[in-house]
Amino acid sequence: MSPDTSPEAAREVSPRPVETLTARGLRTRAAxxxxxxxxxxxxxxAESRIADISRVAGVAxxxxxxYFSSKEEVxxxxxxxxxxxxxxxxxxHTAPPSPAQGIEAAHRHYLRMYRTNAALLATLEQVATLSEDLRTMRREHRRxxxxxTARAIQRWQDAGLADPGLxxxxxxxxxxxxxxxxAYVWFVIGEEFDEDKAVETLTRLWVQALGLDHEHPPSPHRRPRLPGRSTSTS
Amino acid sequence: MSPDTSPEAAREVSPRPVETLTARGLRTRAAxxxxxxxxxxxxxxAESRIADISRVAGVAxxxxxxYFSSKEEVxxxxxxxxxxxxxxxxxxHTAPPSPAQGIEAAHRHYLRMYRTNAALLATLEQVATLSEDLRTMRREHRRxxxxxTARAIQRWQDAGLADPGLxxxxxxxxxxxxxxxxAYVWFVIGEEFDEDKAVETLTRLWVQALGLDHEHPPSPHRRPRLPGRSTSTS
Amino acid sequence: MSPDTSPEAAREVSPRPVETLTARGLRTRAAxxxxxxxxxxxxxxAESRIADISRVAGVAxxxxxxYFSSKEEVxxxxxxxxxxxxxxxxxxHTAPPSPAQGIEAAHRHYLRMYRTNAALLATLEQVATLSEDLRTMRREHRRxxxxxTARAIQRWQDAGLADPGLxxxxxxxxxxxxxxxxAYVWFVIGEEFDEDKAVETLTRLWVQALGLDHEHPPSPHRRPRLPGRSTSTS
Amino acid sequence: MSPDTSPEAAREVSPRPVETLTARGLRTRAAxxxxxxxxxxxxxxAESRIADISRVAGVAxxxxxxYFSSKEEVxxxxxxxxxxxxxxxxxxHTAPPSPAQGIEAAHRHYLRMYRTNAALLATLEQVATLSEDLRTMRREHRRxxxxxTARAIQRWQDAGLADPGLxxxxxxxxxxxxxxxxAYVWFVIGEEFDEDKAVETLTRLWVQALGLDHEHPPSPHRRPRLPGRSTSTS
DNA sequence: TATGAATGAGCTTTCATTCAT
DNA sequence: TATGAATGAAAGCTCATTCAT
Incomplete structure (x- = not known):
């Protein structure tokens, strides 16, 4: 095993690295x-106590x-x-028949997933700005x-399905x-919505915003990237 | 549960109603x-202390x-x-020449306002779920x-400018x-964006999502799809 | 009063500076x-508890x-x-008749003073190395x-009373x-001694070590500073 | 009073007597x-942790x-x-030519030994008063x-080399x-000294204090002043 | 009103020691 | 013997709130 026996190493971080835990330790950590x-x-x-967590986990x-050196760490x-x-x-797992149907399915799935984890996601919202560490984690998750999504949009643009000006x-x-x-406003803040109507509206907004509802032939003279409105208004 | 997180607590009246304060009292309260x-x-x-507030205000x-009965109340x-x-x-101050230009101006204004108050708005986000009281305040403000916005959309729909199916x-x-x-992701979470490009993209997405970029002749047989207001009002 | 109302100053050291305390505060601090x-x-x-100190002082x-931010600070x-x-x-307060008598009086006084404060001085010994701060305080006190003493020795040397080679x-x-x-060995470690005999021995050792028991005529050819033994041995 | 600061606790026998240990056990104990x-x-x-000791020893x-029943015991x-x-x-290893030279050699040796073990000796100072047990150990070691030294002084007195009045x-x-x-003030408290000068000064002080720098003819009428050993033994 | 000292419940964290494997 | 997880008593410290002046 040959651990670090130098006196300098005497002061080490308390929680043993996860990889060195025994089966029993892993079980307790998971609990x-x-x-x-x-x-x-x-x-x-803010209102959660280490004592609560320990009690619920059934340990002293x-x-x-x-296993953790602070509330922030858990x-x-x-x-x-x-x-x-x-x-x-x-x-x-199967390719959707059309972008719009894929978007609709994704929206429905996202809203349901959000509803399931609403309480924890509300907490995530609360703490997002508590430390640079968490802010970074949040940023990377979002990215x-x-x-x-950006890759999908790119694909649709390349296929002439989506507005290339976006x-x-x-x-x-x-x-x-x-x-x-x-989802946040609905499940956390408590605004009331109907699922079907929500999915339908969100999907329609995406489809129209992206211009998936009509064709975008690749015109040889590259149109200005932004904010070029439709030709009829000019 | 701790004593003062109940919604009733935050609703409690201040130690002395604002109307009964002397000029000096009003000044102190404002400070x-x-x-x-x-x-x-x-x-x-969570990290703000009454002691900090008092010290910054220059009072004991x-x-x-x-002036306030608890941290929740301030x-x-x-x-x-x-x-x-x-x-x-x-x-x-002047009516915008077109919906799109009005939307663009509103977006730019909102983003700038958000940037100015970002730190306080981040706090608002943190506490939105702390008590039913704050959740309600949040809901009403949003409404x-x-x-x-809903009234504006309605007007555009009635004028045949926006998709009546929304x-x-x-x-x-x-x-x-x-x-x-x-704005939150930009100014609080710390993602980086360019103002012009942000305003342009957001505006284009609104315009296209609402269908403001082409006409919507009031064909009576398409209107009933979604529960928009009854046609009799137009 | 105009305190620091800048937000940066919000986080200040807890214990209010002694000069700003009211009479009541000074009383409590002294207690x-x-x-x-x-x-x-x-x-x-190590075995003293903040709780003990508070209890003995009769405060919460x-x-x-x-008044103090940690045990180290008190x-x-x-x-x-x-x-x-x-x-x-x-x-x-009166000049002693001779160096030897002055030394004897000082020794007796020091031993009695040590006995009175032995327990606290034992603690001082314990903690002398606990922090650089205390080590410095100790060094300065010793100095x-x-x-x-060094000034006294110098005076005696200049007067031809003490060995100029030291x-x-x-x-x-x-x-x-x-x-x-x-004194430490006696009052703290618990070795047993007799006061008169202790004072007598310590004084005799000082007197002889310093050469106060015979004259040191200022010979014009400066004798080597150290370790020049008496001339009889060479 | 806490459970283990009583002298009895430290005197407790180790979990297993050293004599009954296997070779492996002896090795672990030594580590x-x-x-x-x-x-x-x-x-x-106070700042040492059993966990630190175990880690440095490379054992669980x-x-x-x-091997030890408490921190006090190690x-x-x-x-x-x-x-x-x-x-x-x-x-x-060889008999010194004169008392003064023997004293000088002993002083130099002592100071060097102290410097080598300064950190541990500082700890010894810290704990000297922690328990009656340690105080006793300290007293016996000193004795x-x-x-x-007392025997050496006696010998010098008997030989007419040292002041018989001490x-x-x-x-x-x-x-x-x-x-x-x-040595403590130098190596632990951090006062700065020069070795040669320190050894010289300490030696000179001993020599003069003991009167080793001049003869002390055994005049019978001066001997009885202090309770030196009876003259019959010399 | 304003002040600042006093209070103490409440929480976090540490670590010597025990114990099942 | 050796291991490392589990235990829980003991402190330390914070800070919202109260109160005498």
Whole structure:
């Protein structure tokens, strides 16, 4: 094993790295992580107590510190896990018949996923600005989704299906925000909406905003990227 | 649950109603309110201390309680004030030549306003779910903007300028979120954008999503698809 | 009053500066300082609890932090006070008839003073190396006594009373240590001694070591500073 | 009072007597003892953690308790070892030509030895008063050195080399302290000295204090003043 | 009204020690 | 013997709120 026996190493970070944990340790850590998720979702970050997390996990108060060195650290771990889950869930495995139908399916899936995790996502919203660390995590998570959408928009533009005058990244960011925020207002702030109507409206807005509802023949003289309105108004 | 997170607590009347204050009292109260705004913007809600607010206001610690009965109460007062300011600011003084230009001006104005108040708006985001009281305040504030936009959409639809198949309220909510969230991601989360390009993209997305870029002859057989207002009002 | 109302100043050190305290505050601070002295003397530093100090002072636990920000800080204050007392106590106001008699009086006084404060001085010993801060305080306090003794030695040398071959500073340091340490071994470690005999021995050792028991005529050819033994051995 | 500061606790037998250990066990115990020495020297007693000692020794945290029943117990073991080493080191192999030269050699050796072990000796100073047990150990260790010096003084007195008016024990204690404390102030408190000058000054002070620099004819009428040994033994 | 000292519940964190494997 | 996870008593410290002046 040959650990670091130098006196300088005497002061080390308390929580043992995850890779060095025994099976029992991994089980306890998982229990704490699950408990933290439940507690954060139920009380928000500020009102959550380490004592609550330990109690829900069924371990002694001190055991918490065997695995995490602070409330911030579990929070980080919980949120990483949540975002990993959100990123890995894939709504459809078969290619949708049309962009519009794919968008509709994605919207429905996103809204349902949001509703399921609403309490925890509300907490994520609360803490997004608490530390630079979390802000960075948030930015990177967003970028994952934005990039995915931006690539789709690019593909549609290349295929002559979407308005080529839109910047894919700005557009993906804006339209993504629209759906994400709609879900937040609905499930967290408590505005009331009807699912079918919400999906329908959001989809129609995307389709029309992207110009997916009519063709965009690749005209040889490149049209100005922005803000070129339709020719009829000029 | 801690004693003062219940919605009733925040609704409690101030130690002394504002109307009964002397001129000196009003001045002190205003100083505290300003100080709270600065401190909340600088530290967020959880990290702000009554002691900080008092010190910044230049009054003794105990004086705070002459005007507010709790931290929640100042928060409420600060946020009310902010939302009142945001609602009263009017961007354009002359009627815009076209909906698209009006939208563009509104977007630019909103983004600039957001940038100015970013820190406080970030705090508002943090606390939105802290109490039912704040959640309600948030809902009502949103409704003010959404209704204003919904009325505009309705007008454009009635004038044959906008897609009549869109529900004005759902649409106003979704498009409003898009801009609000874009500003948040930019000024709070720290994504980087260019103002002109942002305004252009957001405007183009609104215009195309609403179908403001082509005509919508009032064909009676298409109107009923979505629960828009009854045709008799136009 | 015009305090610092800038937001940057919001985060300030907790304990209000002593000069700004009211009479009541000064009283409480003094009570805490006295209590700390008692508790440190009784339990040593490591075993003393803030709770003990507060209880002995008759104030609430939190009140401690109104005046000191940590156990280290009171310790520092207590030790400063002790050293100030030790430095200001003057044994004799009349010039002693001879150096030897002055030394004897000083020794007796030092031993009695040590016995009185033995418990607290034992604590001082314990903590001397706890922080650079305390180590510095210790060094400076020592220097005060060493310098005083060194000046006396210098005077005696100039008057032809003491061995001119001794470096006043090294000598003062060494002889001072001898007495200080004798007291420590006696009153703290628990070795048993008789006061008269102790004073007599220490004084005789000083007198002979310094050569105060015979004359040192200022020979025109400066004798080698060190280690020149008596001429009889060469 | 806390459970383990009583003298009995430190006297408790180790979980398993050293004699019954296997070769492997002896090796582990030695590793822990060495580690404790390093950690105590580096962090002092209060700031040293069993976890640190175990880590530096390269064994699991729990293994510590196979060999020692508490932190106090290792401390005791470490300090015993240190004092055994200090007592067994013999500076000179050949008889010194004169008392003065012997004293000088002893002083130089002592100062160097102190410098080498300064950190651990500083810790010893810190803990000297922590328990009656340690205070006793300290007293006995001191007595060993004091007795050795006292015997030398006695011999010099009997040979007519040293002032017969000095009590050998008091004198040995006082002069021993002088050197020991000088080293402490130098290597622990951080006062700055030059080795040659220090050795010279300390030696000169001893020599003159003891009167080794001139003869002391055994005049029978002066001898009885202090309780030196009875003249019949010489 | 204003002041600033006092309060103490509440939470976090540490770490010596135990114990199942 | 060795391991490393679990325990929980003990402190430390914070800060919203109260209160005497």
């Amino acid at each position: 704490l992580l699950d408990a933290a998720r439940v507690v954060f979702a139920g009380s928000g970050f 108060h001190g055991t918490f510190y065997t 929070l980080h771990a919980v949120m990483s896990e949540l975002q990993r889950e959100m990123a890995s869930e894939r709504p459809a 994952f989704f934005v990039d995915r 910047d894919p990244t700005y557009t993906a960011s804006a339209l993504g925000n629209m759906v994400d925020r709609f | 505290l309110l300003d100080a709270a705004r600065v401190v909340f913007a600088g530290s967020g809600f 610690h105990g004086t705070f309680y002459t 928060l409420h007062a600060v946020m009310s004030e902010l939302q009142r300011e945001m609602a009263s600011e009017r961007p354009a 003010f903007f959404v209704d204003r 529900d004005p309220t759902y649409t106003a909510s979704a498009l409003g979120n898009m801009v609000d969230r874009f | 805490l300082l006295d209590a700390a002295r008692v508790v440190f003397a009784g339990s040593g530093f 636990h939190g009140t401690f932090y109104t 310790l520092h204050a207590v030790m400063s006070e002790l050293q100030r007392e030790m430095a200001s106590e003057r044994p004799a 005060f006594f060493v310098d005083r 470096d006043p500073t090294y000598t003062a340091s060494a002889l001072g240590n001898m007495v200080d340490r004798f | 822990l003892l060495d580690a404790a020495r390093v950690v105590f020297a580096g962090s002092g007693f 945290h729990g293994t510590f308790y196979t 401390l005791h073991a470490v300090m015993s070892e240190l004092q055994r080493e200090m007592a067994s080191e013999r500076p000179a 060993f050195f004091v007795d050795r 009590d050998p024990t008091y004198t040995a204690s006082a002069l021993g302290n002088m050197v020991d404390r000088f």
